[in-house]
Amino acid sequence: MGSPTNAVDSEPPILPFIEGGRLPFDDFHRPSNKPPLSFDSDTNLPLWRRKVDLYLANIPTDLQGPYILSVLSDNVQEVLWVSDLPTTATAASIWNKLEGLYPVSYDRAKSQTTFWNCRQLLEETVEGYANQLTVLVARAFPDAPKDTRDLLVFERFLEGVGDLSTRRRFIQEPPAVLSCAIRLA
Numbered sequence: 001m002g003s004p005t006n007a008v009d010s011e012p013p014i015l016p017f018i019e020g021g022r023l024p025f026d027d028f029h030r031p032s033n034k035p036p037l038s039f040d041s042d043t044n045l046p047l048w049r050r051k052v053d054l055y056l057a058n059i060p061t062d063l064q065g066p067y068i069l070s071v072l073s074d075n076v077q078e079v080l081w082v083s084d085l086p087t088t089a090t091a092a093s094i095w096n097k098l099e100g101l102y103p104v105s106y107d108r109a110k111s112q113t114t115f116w117n118c119r120q121l122l123e124e125t126v127e128g129y130a131n132q133l134t135v136l137v138a139r140a141f142p143d144a145p146k147d148t149r150d151l152l153v154f155e156r157f158l159e160g161v162g163d164l165s166t167r168r169r170f171i172q173e174p175p176a177v178l179s180c181a182i183r184l185a
Contacts, residue, residue, distance in 0.1 A: 120162035
């Protein structure tokens, strides 16, 4: 392409299409936004993967492999290639390999402390607070049965609700279940 002042030069190139038609260069798949920072061994893989998924939103899954490899740090690329991952690997095989090499570890003690210290924020709804507790209890007590986790959420909800008069009422006359407590709060 030449000078952008020439109208002919500023148009996107037309590439031949397999079935005899023509397809403008602009119609090819390209990432939807800027790439995330490269992934390195100390990066949070699930969070980074969500960012990459947004980056690759316009690209079909079968074409995502090279894009994923291009946003990995040199160290991580080297680890993948040493682990016999081919350069033509699919997106699914790259994600599986990364998840195997860089597992997410949760600090249960920290998660439990966060759960037990969680209180309803001033601008937070009671439903939002209950949902937040549900997420926190799953991290803090991943091996506990669902009934136990539900009971823990219920107990923490009663103690951490933001409105003081509601909390006093819950202490004097505790509701039977979480849904009832949410409705009363």
